[in-house]
Amino acid sequence: MTTTEPQLEPRHAHDLEDEAAVGTPFTNAKLGIWMFLSSDFMFFGAFIAAFLLYRSRPQPGVTLFDVVDIPFTSATSFVLLMSSLTMVLSLAAIRRGDMRRMRLWLVMTAVFGMIFLGGQIFEFTTFYREGFTLDGNLNGSTFFVLTGLHGLHVTAGIVWLGTLWMLSVQNRLTTHDEQKIEIAGLYWHFVDVIWIVIFMIVYLVPAPG
Amino acid sequence: MTEASDNAPSEEELPPDAKEEGAVATLTTTAVGAPPKEAPVPHSGHQHDLSPFGYVMIALGLCVLTALEVGLWYLEGNQTELFGWKLFSDGWIVFYLGVLALAKFIIVAGWYMHLAGDAPIFRRYFTVGGIGAFILFLIVLRALM
Amino acid sequence: MTVTAEPPVVAHPSEELTGVANILKRPTKTHGFWSWFTTVDHKKIGLLYIITGVIFFVFAGLEALLIRLQLAGPNGTILTADQYNQLFTMHGTTMVFLVGMPIAVGFGNYLVPLQIGARDVAFPRINMLGYWVFLFGGLFLYSGFLGWNAPNTGWFGYTPLSSTPESAGFLPGDGASYWTIGLIILGIGSTTSAINFITTCLNMRAPGMTLMRMPIFTWMLLIIAFLTLFAIPVVTAALVMVYMSREFGALFFTGAAGAEPLLYQHLFWLFGHPEVYILILPGMGIVSEILPVFSRKPLFGYTVMVFSGLAIGFLGWGVWAHHMFATGLGPVTVTAFSLATMTIAIPTGVKIFNWVGTVWGGSLSFTSPMLYSLGFIAMFTIGGLSGVTHSISPADTQQTDSYYVVAHFHYVLFGGLVFAIFGGMTFWFPKVYNRMMNEKLGKLGFWLMFIGFNVTFFPMHFLGLQGQPRRTYTYPEEAGWTTLNGIVTAGAFLIALSVLVFVINAFYSWKKGPVAGPDPWDARTLEWSIASPPPEYNFAEIPRVTSRDEFWHRKYTEDDEGRLVRLPAGAAPAIEEPRDDVHVHLPSPSYYPLILALGLPIMGYGAVYTTYWLVALGAIVFLFGLYGWAVEPDAE
Numbered sequence A: 001m002t003t004t005e006p007q008l009e010p011r012h013a014h015d016l017e018d019e020a021a022v023g024t025p026f027t028n029a030k031l032g033i034w035m036f037l038s039s040d041f042m043f044f045g046a047f048i049a050a051f052l053l054y055r056s057r058p059q060p061g062v063t064l065f066d067v068v069d070i071p072f073t074s075a076t077s078f079v080l081l082m083s084s085l086t087m088v089l090s091l092a093a094i095r096r097g098d099m100r101r102m103r104l105w106l107v108m109t110a111v112f113g114m115i116f117l118g119g120q121i122f123e124f125t126t127f128y129r130e131g132f133t134l135d136g137n138l139n140g141s142t143f144f145v146l147t148g149l150h151g152l153h154v155t156a157g158i159v160w161l162g163t164l165w166m167l168s169v170q171n172r173l174t175t176h177d178e179q180k181i182e183i184a185g186l187y188w189h190f191v192d193v194i195w196i197v198i199f200m201i202v203y204l205v206p207a208p209g
Numbered sequence B: 001m002t003e004a005s006d007n008a009p010s011e012e013e014l015p016p017d018a019k020e021e022g023a024v025a026t027l028t029t030t031a032v033g034a035p036p037k038e039a040p041v042p043h044s045g046h047q048h049d050l051s052p053f054g055y056v057m058i059a060l061g062l063c064v065l066t067a068l069e070v071g072l073w074y075l076e077g078n079q080t081e082l083f084g085w086k087l088f089s090d091g092w093i094v095f096y097l098g099v100l101a102l103a104k105f106i107i108v109a110g111w112y113m114h115l116a117g118d119a120p121i122f123r124r125y126f127t128v129g130g131i132g133a134f135i136l137f138l139i140v141l142r143a144l145m
Numbered sequence C: 001m002t003v004t005a006e007p008p009v010v011a012h013p014s015e016e017l018t019g020v021a022n023i024l025k026r027p028t029k030t031h032g033f034w035s036w037f038t039t040v041d042h043k044k045i046g047l048l049y050i051i052t053g054v055i056f057f058v059f060a061g062l063e064a065l066l067i068r069l070q071l072a073g074p075n076g077t078i079l080t081a082d083q084y085n086q087l088f089t090m091h092g093t094t095m096v097f098l099v100g101m102p103i104a105v106g107f108g109n110y111l112v113p114l115q116i117g118a119r120d121v122a123f124p125r126i127n128m129l130g131y132w133v134f135l136f137g138g139l140f141l142y143s144g145f146l147g148w149n150a151p152n153t154g155w156f157g158y159t160p161l162s163s164t165p166e167s168a169g170f171l172p173g174d175g176a177s178y179w180t181i182g183l184i185i186l187g188i189g190s191t192t193s194a195i196n197f198i199t200t201c202l203n204m205r206a207p208g209m210t211l212m213r214m215p216i217f218t219w220m221l222l223i224i225a226f227l228t229l230f231a232i233p234v235v236t237a238a239l240v241m242v243y244m245s246r247e248f249g250a251l252f253f254t255g256a257a258g259a260e261p262l263l264y265q266h267l268f269w270l271f272g273h274p275e276v277y278i279l280i281l282p283g284m285g286i287v288s289e290i291l292p293v294f295s296r297k298p299l300f301g302y303t304v305m306v307f308s309g310l311a312i313g314f315l316g317w318g319v320w321a322h323h324m325f326a327t328g329l330g331p332v333t334v335t336a337f338s339l340a341t342m343t344i345a346i347p348t349g350v351k352i353f354n355w356v357g358t359v360w361g362g363s364l365s366f367t368s369p370m371l372y373s374l375g376f377i378a379m380f381t382i383g384g385l386s387g388v389t390h391s392i393s394p395a396d397t398q399q400t401d402s403y404y405v406v407a408h409f410h411y412v413l414f415g416g417l418v419f420a421i422f423g424g425m426t427f428w429f430p431k432v433y434n435r436m437m438n439e440k441l442g443k444l445g446f447w448l449m450f451i452g453f454n455v456t457f458f459p460m461h462f463l464g465l466q467g468q469p470r471r472t473y474t475y476p477e478e479a480g481w482t483t484l485n486g487i488v489t490a491g492a493f494l495i496a497l498s499v500l501v502f503v504i505n506a507f508y509s510w511k512k513g514p515v516a517g518p519d520p521w522d523a524r525t526l527e528w529s530i531a532s533p534p535p536e537y538n539f540a541e542i543p544r545v546t547s548r549d550e551f552w553h554r555k556y557t558e559d560d561e562g563r564l565v566r567l568p569a570g571a572a573p574a575i576e577e578p579r580d581d582v583h584v585h586l587p588s589p590s591y592y593p594l595i596l597a598l599g600l601p602i603m604g605y606g607a608v609y610t611t612y613w614l615v616a617l618g619a620i621v622f623l624f625g626l627y628g629w630a631v632e633p634d635a636e
Helices: A028-055 A070-096 A099-129 A138-169 A175-204 B052-074 B090-112 B120-144 C042-071 C081-116 C124-143 C175-203 C216-248 C263-295 C302-318 C320-327 C331-359 C368-391 C393-399 C403-433 C439-465 C482-512 C550-555 C592-608 C612-631
Strands: C556-558 C564-566
Touching: A028 A138, A028 A175, A028 B120, A028 C175, A028 C216, A028 C263, A070 A099, A070 A175, A070 B052, A070 B090, A099 A138, A099 A175, A138 A175, A138 C216, A138 C612, A175 B052, A175 B090, B052 B090, B120 C263, C042 C081, C042 C124, C042 C403, C042 C482, C081 C124, C081 C175, C081 C216, C081 C263, C081 C403, C124 C175, C124 C592, C175 C216, C175 C592, C216 C263, C216 C302, C263 C302, C263 C320, C263 C331, C263 C368, C263 C403, C302 C331, C320 C331, C320 C393, C331 C368, C331 C393, C368 C393, C368 C403, C368 C439, C393 C439, C403 C439, C403 C482, C439 C482, C550 C556, C592 C612
Parallel strands: none
Antiparallel strands: C556 C564
C-alpha cells in the first residue's frame, strides 16, 4: 500500500523551469507540527505575561519566593533537559536503522519526563503544605496555572512517546517512520524549551523588592 | 487517454523514500523532481546530522549553561563591583539569565529541533515571529503595568 | 517520462480492511447518508461546515428577532433581563464562532484545494475532526439553553462578571462556564483547521502555481489561517484563566486580591481584533473572485490586494486597545492605538479602490452574486467609515457601548461578510450541485436583504448617538427612542424574510434548477475547469499552471486591440473532460475523527460541573479515538 507524501518535495515537473517549483522543503507533517508549536508558544506566552504582571504586585500570603527550593527544581530541570538529549538520540537511532536503540532512548525520554512530573507533583504538594496555593494569592494563581499547563503538556508528550513505543514493539513502526519520531521529538523539545523559559522567569529571576 | 501527463512518473517510479507513513496517499500523480537549489531533501540524507557524541556534547553544554543560571541565583545580593558597577545587581542578573536562557533556547531549537540545518526560510520565519511575539508581549505588559 | 498510456485506473473506494488489527472495521462508503459521518473528502466537509453554519445563522437570527421584539417598544416584557442577556450573548457568540468562522472555513475547505489544483487538503482526517469539534462545540454551547442556563456575559465575557464563582452570588447559572469551555473546544477545531490550510496552501499547490498566482480567495484564507493560529491561543489562555477563577478560585481577575482589572480585556481583544479580520478577509476574498467574473476583467491590482491583505493581517495585531478606549488606559496608550487604528484603514481602503477599479470599464452583468458583491463594497465602506470615527478616541468615548457601535460592526459584518456569504453561496451553488439558483428569487432575496439590512441598522447610528446603550434589555419611553427602535425591528423581520427566500430558492433550485454544467458563469479560476459537481479526486490530472487566472487564459487570449478572443477547444480543452478511467488512491474514510471529537464535549461537561468521572470518561473516548487514529493508515 502506497502512502506517498503528496508534497514531499516542491513540485517540479521535469521540463518546466525552476519557476514551476512550488511548495516548501518541509513535509506536510513537519510543517504542520511547527505551525502547532508556534500556536502553543503564543498560548504559554499569555500565561507567562500574566505571571510577570502579578509577581511584583503587593499581595498577602505565601509567595513562591518563600517556598521555592532551587536545588530541587534545578535537579528536575536537569532531568527534563537530559530527556531532550535522549529524544534526539532516539531520532538518530531510527535514522541509522537501529530500532532497538530507538525504543531504548524513547523509553528513557518518557522515563525522564515522568521523573520530571514526579518532581513537579512533589514540589506542588510541598508548596501547598507550606501555604502557597492556587487560590491563595496572585502569585499562586499564575504560578500553578502556568506550571500546571506545562505539566499537562509533558503528560501528553509522555502518552505520545508511549504510543510510539507501543507501535514499535508491535512492529507497526519501521525505519520508514522516522518522521513520526521526528515530529514527536519536535513537540518534546518544544516542551523542554518552554520549561527553559519558565525556569528562568519564574524561579531564577530575583524576587521583587 | 494517452495524452496524459507524460511527465508524471507512475507511482512505482517515485523514489522509495518518498513513501512515508502518516502522509496522505497519492493525492497526485505529478512528477516529483529535483528540489530547488537551496532546500535540502526534507526527510533523509541529513548530512548535517550530528553524531550521538555531538548531541551529548551539546547536552553537556546545556548543563553548563544551566549550572551558570543556577549559580546566578545563588549570587543574588552579591555585592561584587567592577569599576563601580554592581556586577550582580537584580537588573544585571535578569540580563545574564536572559542571555543564558536565550542561548539554551537557540541551542535546543537549532540543534535538537534541527532548525539550524533546515532551510533558511524557516529560520527567518521563526526568528521574525519570535521577535515579533516578544515585542507584542512587551507592549501588552507595558499597557498593563 | 514515456508517452505510453498511463496506467488507467478507476477511482476506487478503499477496500475492506484485512489483517491489520483495527479496533473498528474501517468504513468504506464514500457515498450515501452514512458516508457524511466518516468522510475525509474536503468537498463534503466544506459543505457540512457551510450548511451547519447556515443553520446556526438561522438560530442566531431567531435570537436577534427575539431581541428586536423585546426592544420594539419601551419597557418590553417579552423577555426578562436574564433571558435577554443570554440571547444577546448567544447571538453574538453564534454569529462569530458558529457562523462567520465556520462558513469561511467551509468555503475554504471546498474551494482552496480546487483553486490550487490539489486533490485534498494536507490532513484530511484532521479536517474532518475540525468539523466535528465545531458541531459538538456549538451544540455544547447551546445545551446551556436547557433551563435558561446559556452563556450570559456577552460574546466577549468580560471579567470579573464572568470569572466570579457562581457561589459569590453575582450571576446565577453556569452560563459563563459553558461559554469558556465551549469556546476552548471550538478553539481546538479552529487551530486544527488553520494548520491544515497553511500546510495545504504552502505545500500542495499544483506545479507552476506560485504564491502570486493563487486566487485571492485562497490568499485570504492563508492569511486568516495564520491569524487564527496566533490569535486563538491567546483567547484560549484568557478563557482558561476565567474557568480556573470560576471553578478553582484562581485570582486572575479578583480585584480584592490586587488583580489587574484590565488583564482579561487586553488578552481578549488581542485575540478579538485579529478575529474580526479573520471574519472579514474571507468575505473580501469571495468578493474578489466574483467581481472579476461579472466584469469580465481581471481583478485590479492583484499584487496590491495580496499585500494589503497581509498588511491588514499584520497591523491587526497592533490595534486591539481601541476596544478599550473608555477603560482608563491613559493618553499615551490611547493615542498610540488611535493612530494605529487609523493606519489600518489604509490597506482596507486600498482594497475598496481596487474593487472599484475592477468593475470600472468592465462588461458588467448584474447577477445575484454580483449584486451581493457590489452591496458588500457599499455597505462595508459605510461600516468602515463609522469604524474610522471610532478610531478617533475622543469621539469613541461617546460612541462606545452605544448602538452606534452595533451599527458599525453590523455594517461591516452583515453588510460585509454576510452579503459575501450569500453572494458566494449563489455563485458556487452551480459548481456544487450542478444546478443554477433561480435568478428571480435570487434578486428578490438580495433586494429584500439589502433593504431590510439598511432599515435595521442605519437607524442604529442615530440611536447610538442619541444615547441608547448596548446590551440593555429595555429602555424608558421618555428616552424618545421608540420610533426608531420600531423601525429597526420591522427591518429585522424583513431580513428574516429575505433569508427565507434564499432558503426556498436553495431547496427549489437543488431539486429543479436548470442544469449548470462545469462553467456556467464563464469564470476564471481552476474550480470551474472540472465537472459540476467535481469528481471525488478533483482533477484527473493535476493541472500545470502558467499564469494567474489560469483557467481564463486557457479559454481566452487577447487580440492586438486588447479584445478578448475565445480560444478554440482543440487539443488542450480548458475544461477537463469527464473520464471514467482515473485511478487515484484517495485517503479513506474514518470513524476516528468523530470519536475523538466526541470526547471533547464529554470532558467539557465534566469541566463545567467539575465532575471528574465525566472528565475521565471523555478522556477515555478521546484517547480511544486518538489511538485508533494513530494506528490506522491514511488510506487502504
